[in-house]
Amino acid sequence: MTAHYFIATCRPIPEYHKSENKYPFLSGEAYKELLPFSLPYVYELGGEDIEFLSFLDSFMGVGDIVEQYIYEEGRHGYPLSHNYPEESRTINLYRKTYKDQYGEYKLDNKNWKEELARRTIASKRSVTTFIND
Template sequence: MTSHYFIATMRPISEFHEKENNAPFISGEAYKEELPFTMPYVYEVGGDNIEFISFLDDFMQLGDVVEQYIYEEGRNGIALSENFPEEAITINLLNKTYKDQFGEYQLDSKKWKEDLSRRTIASKRSVTTFMKS
């Protein structure tokens, strides 16, 4: 089984393909048909949660939305991931809130990146939506 972490954006992230950027991005166009995204630019992402959250905080502008999803391949390329919209997670980086099917939570304003990195921010069962509004 192979797991791929994907994000979808409204604008390309080519300016982040520089040597000093620690977050690796690979085009996810080959998987685009399999993914439940609504955004046009798809990338496969590597790195840990705190690094990814820091990237999003720097990359996203006011009003931006980024979607994230884990795609798991089983044998012969058959997807093991399923999309259950009722389990979707929404994270607002501006207001520092985390919302899942159980409720909405305010993150600590001083250590919100650490708080968020300890929560589930990606799933093979639903799309996570990051927003900055």
């Protein structure tokens, strides 16, 4: 079983296209048809949640949207991931809120990255949407 962490963005990630890329991004175009994304630019990423959250904080402008999803491949390339929209999460970086199927939670304004990194962000069962508004 192989797990791939993907993000989709509404605009290209300029850091991905530079030789001094400090974020571990790869093109996700090969998997694009298999992923439940609604945004056009797809990247596979590595690294820790806290690094990813720091990247989002610096990359996202007002009104930007980024989607995240874990795609797991089983034997013979059959997907083990499913998309259950009712389990989706929405994280608002501007308002510092985390919303899942159980409710909406306010994150601490100073330690929100650490607090969010302790929660379930990505899932193989639903898309996590990051918004900045």
